[in-house]
Amino acid sequence: MADLIPHADEPPTPESAGAAIPPPAPTPGGFPVVGMIGSGQLARMSVGPAAELGITLSVLSTDAFDSAALVAAHAPVGHHADLERVVEFAQHCDVITFDHEHVPDDVLDAVAELGVPMHPSPAALRYAQDKLAMRERLGELGIPCPQWARAESVSDVVEFGDRIGWPIVAKTPRGGYDGKGVRQIRSAEDARSQISEWFDGGAVLLEERVEFVRELAILVARSPSGQAAAWPVVETVQTDSICTEVLAPAPDLVPGLAAAITEAGLRVAGELEVTGVLAVELFEVVAADGTPAFVVNELAMRPHNSGHWTMDGAVTGQFEQHLRAVLDLPLGSPRPRDRWTVMANILGGEVEELYSSYRHVMARDPEIKVHLYGKSVRPGRKLGHVNVGGTHLASLRERARHAADYIQGVIDE
Amino acid sequence: MADLIPHADEPPTPESAGAAIPPPAPTPGGFPVVGMIGSGQLARMSVGPAAELGITLSVLSTDAFDSAALVAAHAPVGHHADLERVVEFAQHCDVITFDHEHVPDDVLDAVAELGVPMHPSPAALRYAQDKLAMRERLGELGIPCPQWARAESVSDVVEFGDRIGWPIVAKTPRGGYDGKGVRQIRSAEDARSQISEWFDGGAVLLEERVEFVRELAILVARSPSGQAAAWPVVETVQTDSICTEVLAPAPDLVPGLAAAITEAGLRVAGELEVTGVLAVELFEVVAADGTPAFVVNELAMRPHNSGHWTMDGAVTGQFEQHLRAVLDLPLGSPRPRDRWTVMANILGGEVEELYSSYRHVMARDPEIKVHLYGKSVRPGRKLGHVNVGGTHLASLRERARHAADYIQGVIDE
Numbered sequence: 001m002a003d004l005i006p007h008a009d010e011p012p013t014p015e016s017a018g019a020a021i022p023p024p025a026p027t028p029g030g031f032p033v034v035g036m037i038g039s040g041q042l043a044r045m046s047v048g049p050a051a052e053l054g055i056t057l058s059v060l061s062t063d064a065f066d067s068a069a070l071v072a073a074h075a076p077v078g079h080h081a082d083l084e085r086v087v088e089f090a091q092h093c094d095v096i097t098f099d100h101e102h103v104p105d106d107v108l109d110a111v112a113e114l115g116v117p118m119h120p121s122p123a124a125l126r127y128a129q130d131k132l133a134m135r136e137r138l139g140e141l142g143i144p145c146p147q148w149a150r151a152e153s154v155s156d157v158v159e160f161g162d163r164i165g166w167p168i169v170a171k172t173p174r175g176g177y178d179g180k181g182v183r184q185i186r187s188a189e190d191a192r193s194q195i196s197e198w199f200d201g202g203a204v205l206l207e208e209r210v211e212f213v214r215e216l217a218i219l220v221a222r223s224p225s226g227q228a229a230a231w232p233v234v235e236t237v238q239t240d241s242i243c244t245e246v247l248a249p250a251p252d253l254v255p256g257l258a259a260a261i262t263e264a265g266l267r268v269a270g271e272l273e274v275t276g277v278l279a280v281e282l283f284e285v286v287a288a289d290g291t292p293a294f295v296v297n298e299l300a301m302r303p304h305n306s307g308h309w310t311m312d313g314a315v316t317g318q319f320e321q322h323l324r325a326v327l328d329l330p331l332g333s334p335r336p337r338d339r340w341t342v343m344a345n346i347l348g349g350e351v352e353e354l355y356s357s358y359r360h361v362m363a364r365d366p367e368i369k370v371h372l373y374g375k376s377v378r379p380g381r382k383l384g385h386v387n388v389g390g391t392h393l394a395s396l397r398e399r400a401r402h403a404a405d406y407i408q409g410v411i412d413e
Numbered sequence: 414m415a416d417l418i419p420h421a422d423e424p425p426t427p428e429s430a431g432a433a434i435p436p437p438a439p440t441p442g443g444f445p446v447v448g449m450i451g452s453g454q455l456a457r458m459s460v461g462p463a464a465e466l467g468i469t470l471s472v473l474s475t476d477a478f479d480s481a482a483l484v485a486a487h488a489p490v491g492h493h494a495d496l497e498r499v500v501e502f503a504q505h506c507d508v509i510t511f512d513h514e515h516v517p518d519d520v521l522d523a524v525a526e527l528g529v530p531m532h533p534s535p536a537a538l539r540y541a542q543d544k545l546a547m548r549e550r551l552g553e554l555g556i557p558c559p560q561w562a563r564a565e566s567v568s569d570v571v572e573f574g575d576r577i578g579w580p581i582v583a584k585t586p587r588g589g590y591d592g593k594g595v596r597q598i599r600s601a602e603d604a605r606s607q608i609s610e611w612f613d614g615g616a617v618l619l620e621e622r623v624e625f626v627r628e629l630a631i632l633v634a635r636s637p638s639g640q641a642a643a644w645p646v647v648e649t650v651q652t653d654s655i656c657t658e659v660l661a662p663a664p665d666l667v668p669g670l671a672a673a674i675t676e677a678g679l680r681v682a683g684e685l686e687v688t689g690v691l692a693v694e695l696f697e698v699v700a701a702d703g704t705p706a707f708v709v710n711e712l713a714m715r716p717h718n719s720g721h722w723t724m725d726g727a728v729t730g731q732f733e734q735h736l737r738a739v740l741d742l743p744l745g746s747p748r749p750r751d752r753w754t755v756m757a758n759i760l761g762g763e764v765e766e767l768y769s770s771y772r773h774v775m776a777r778d779p780e781i782k783v784h785l786y787g788k789s790v791r792p793g794r795k796l797g798h799v800n801v802g803g804t805h806l807a808s809l810r811e812r813a814r815h816a817a818d819y820i821q822g823v824i825d826e
Contacts, residue, residue: 025483028789029767029796048461051484054771054785054797070438071464071486229779311465315780330776337750354442358467363743366642367728372467376441383442384467 021085023092024058024074032327033058035090035116036068037080038099041373041382042303042319043068045311049320055327059099060089068099070374083107090116097276097326098302101129102175119224119275119326120301127272128301131205132173141271143264144295146283147208153199157191160206170195171205182241184209210295212283216250217306218265221277221321224328228269229321231314231334233261236281236306242380245401246343248309248336251393257284257292268299277322279304305345305382310334312369312387313341338389342396344404346372348381351409361386361403368403383408434498436505437471437487445740446471448503448529449481450493451512454786454795455716455732456481458724462733468740472512473502481512483787496520503529510689510739511715514542515588532637532688532739533714540685541714544618545586554684556677557708559696560621566612570604573619583608584618595654597622623708625696629663630719631678634690634734637741641679642734644727644747646671649694649719655793658814659756661722661749664806670697670705681712690735692717718758718795723747725782725800726754751802755809757817759785761794764822774799774816781816796821 024033031054036043039061047068050057060078061069069075078085080103090096090111096118108122120128127134135148149160151170161168170191172181185191198204215236222228232249250258261282269278279300287293307318316324316332324331351357354377361368365388372384386403388396405411437446444467449456452474460481463470473491474482482488491498493516503509503524509531521535533541540547548561562573564583574581583604585594598604611617628649635641645662663671674695682691692713700706720731729737729745737744764770767790774781778801785797799816801809818824 025478027483027787029765029785031768031785031787044464047464047484051457051460051787052782052784054767054783054787056483065438069486070440070469071460073482073484073486073488075486315782324775329772331779332775333779335780352442354467355444359742362737362745366744366746367748369465369728370467371465372442372444374440374444374464374467 018077021076021078021088021092024056027054027056029054031055032094033092034323034326035060035093035096036099037086037089037096037103039063039066039068039072039075040099041067041375043099044071044373045303045308045371046319046323047071049317050323053320053323055323057323058089058093060086067373067375080104081107083110086111087114090114095119095326097322098125101125101301117224121273121275124272124274125301128299130173131171131298132203134299135205137272138268138296141267143268144293146210146295146297149206151199151204151206154188154191154196157185157195157204157206158188161185161188161191164208167209169207169209170198171207172198172201173203173205210283210285210297212285213292214250214284215297216253216261216282216284216294217246217304218261218280218282219277219304219307219310219318220262220265220269220280221318221325221331221334222266222269222274223325223331224275226270227331228266229316229331229334230262230266231307231310231318232336233258234306234309240380242345242347242382243305244345244347244404245397246306246309247393247397248313248341248343253284254292257294261294264294264296268296274301276301276325277303277307277318279306281306305385308371308385309341309343309387311371313337313343313389339391340393340396341387341389342393342400343385343387344400345382346384346386346404346407348375348377348379348383349409350379352377354383354407357407357409361406364406365399365403368399370403370407434489434491434501434505437469440467440469442467444468445507446505447736447739448473448506448509449512450499450502450509450516452476452479452481452485452488453512454480454788454797456512457484457786458716458721458784459732459736460484462730463736466733466736468736470736471502471506473499480786480788493517494520496523499524500527503527508532508739510735511538514538514714530637534686534688537685537687538714541712543586544584544711545616547712548618550685551681551709554680556681557706559623559708559710562619564612564617564619567601567604567609570598570608570617570619571601574598574601574604577621580622582620582622583611584620585611585614586616586618623696623698623710625698626705627663627697628710629666629674629695629697629707630659630717631674631693631695632690632717632720632723632731633675633678633682633693634731634738634744634747635679635682635687636738636744637688639683640744641682642729642744642747643675643678644720644723644731645749646674647719647722653793655758655760655795656718657758657760657817658810659719659722660806660810661726661754661756666697667705670707674707677707677709681709687714689714689738690716690720690731692719694719718798721784721798722754722756722800724784726750726756726802752804753806753809754800754802755806755813756798756800757813758795759797759799759817759820761788761790761792761796762822763792765790767796767820770820770822774819777819778812778816781812783816783820
């Protein structure tokens with residue numbers, strides 16, 4: 001199962017045993033230090049908003065050449081599973097938050113003992129780390145979910161499939177992302193051949209395969225004092241289990257369903273006591289009575305791909321809002337700036353040199369906002385995204401798709 | 414005259430003689446390194462846009478605790494007048510640009526010899542550094558200017574004042590900013606007592622005191638290949654010679670005058686071969702025939718206070734546009750996002766702790782965008798600004814003014 005978990009079980013990198021972490025340079029005027037564990041694109045995109053807010057951002061980086069480490073003024077190298085290094089890092093911070101969900105429990109416990117607040121708290125974070133815990137809790141709250149079961153063995157899988165009908169979906173409770181750690185199981189034979197070894201790592205989550213109309217997401221922010229704000233419900237388009245496009249707001253969404261989803265997002269944030277940004281990924285489905293409805297697919301407790309559109313498309317972007325929330329600052333307005341904003345992800349293709357195609361895209365469309373993550377190209381890797389806002393959805397989708405495809409080398413002119 | 418020039422003539426700081434400058438970590442994919450000389454708020458506000466664009470930004474910082482040094486991943490310490498240090502810095506950069514106009518000629522020459530492109534070029538920058546050169550050149554181009562003269566002595570001042578009428582305005586050609594290096598001279602006696610020692614530094618620029626209706630500014634960007642883009646003409650409000658408020662676009666500006674000013678801004682950028690952002694500060698005046706007209710007051714060849722509104726109020730902000738321009742990337746759209754955007758500067762007051770008032774402002778107005786520069790409080794010092802956009806100008810002005818005043822401690826509730 002190690003390949004399913006990109007972060008949690010890796011040994012500390014040699015750099016983690018490096019020099020002592022110097023404190024970040026203080027920002028005058030009584031401004032706090034936010035420590036972010038993890039140095040991917042979410043930490044990177046927090047750098048600009050932190051500078052604008054006057055907040056000192058310190059990023060614990062797995063590697064000195066990580067996405068965020070390239071642009072953050074204070075990016076000490078250390079592995080998120082290296083307890084001593086994380087504690088050393090946290091000592092310089094007024095609050096700790098996260099670029100990903102993969103910090104092990106013993107490390108979270110050690111930071112808690114130190115007395116540095118963590119947002120989200122380990123208690124809340126558990127529901128984003130462990131999909132079985134999430135399903136149990138959402139079920140208690142009456143939040144619509146797919147039919148699900150905990151499986152301890154292949155025979156549990158067979159029992160579930162026979163009961164609700166094949167195919168079913170099996171998920172590792174921890175560590176999955178972008179389609180990894182998720183398998184469609186069509187039969188008892190599939191269960192034996194494909195996931196029997198998953199049980200070496202513990203229980204497995206089983207879910208019905210949801211017949212959905214489309215995928216949606218609701219993004220909310222909640223502060224420790226309980227203030228909350230929600231951006232509009234968006235439609236997310238997945239390609240090979242990776243989010244490739246977001247339409248904000250979700251087109252033709254029935255107002256009652258939009259309200260129900262927003263209420264569910266705010267309620268999950270409140271009941272789970274989430275602090276910071278919470279993304280709830282959902283399926284839009286057709287209820288038994290023929291009306292539109294939803295079930296919750298996944299939770300993430302951090303800025304999320306489904307919210308990248310907010311960087312250019314809302315008065316307050318998700319990275320600024322996350323910083324405000326984890327510092328218990330008053331939240332900013334989530335009001336959209338345009339009738340429609342479309343986000344398209346730039347995925348790695350075959351071409352390693354991106355600068356030429358990027359110039360082309362800028363020349364073709366002066367309104368396209370290009371966001372790059374400073375990552376080397378690997379096929380399928382998220383390298384950046386584009387946003388574009390305006391009034392004609394079909395045209396915006398074409399423009400965003402063209403720009404993303406062109407940068408990743410899918411099309412040439 | 415040393416107090417008039419905050420940068421140029423200071424000796425190198427001890428840190429300048431420090432360790433060798435390591436190269437910045439490269440951004441994969443063929444992305445360039447922009448070196449910015451100077452580490453004030455303009456460099457600071459370039460950090461976020463550079464990260465988004467995937468550009469590596471390196472900032473030559475006078476001090477490790479300077480505004481930009483607090484937030485830039487690569488901010489080697491070195492003084493802009495330390496020729497060897499600047500050359501060492503420039504060797505790691507694909508292009509050099511500036512946070513201020515105070516780099517001495519010999520340093521510019523040395524970078525030019527190294528073959529690293531500078532934007533703006535020293536030839537263009539001269540017209541922003543030297544107000545006498547600027548007046549001569551604009552006069553040649555037929556761009557409307559106040560009546561002016563070069564004075565070599567007090568008797569030249571007296572001759573000019575007697576000819577065009579007292580009072581007149583005297584300016585040091587180099588190093589003035591925010592009202593420093595500018596004096597109103599009411600009489601021959603004034604000239605003798607107030608500015609006779611200025612002539613130790615060379616010639617002085619004399620100008621008529623312009624009876625203006627209001628102050629305006631036009632901000633344009635121009636790339637080395639000649640592409641140019643202009644934001645709308647704005648009104649700037651000065652208090653004690655410091656810009657305190659910007660209204661974008663300038664309210665009730667006669668369309669013909671707006672067009673003439675925009676044309677003049679683009680023409681100055683083109684004729685002077687400016688690369689990067691150019692700010693032209695102007696006075697709106699009433700012509701002899703009673704029609705609205707303008708004269709040029711000052712030029713700045715870098716992002717400018719009159720353009721801070723673009724960070725939230727335009728599709729492409731001035732810091733992103735400056736980076737695009739100096740890299741000869743296609744320029745982004747300068748289209749305003751709102752009917753009106755109002756910017757108010759936050760100036761230092763008596764209170765050193767800003768975080769509490771900042772929380773209050775965020776709570777009062779979730780749509781206010783607060784931008785802070787990470788500077789310690791000194792009375793009158795520019796510490797940050799706020800932007801707010803919408804449809805009702807009077808209300809936006811009240812909200813922006815309240816937020817700025819509250820943070821700087823002018824009002825309390």
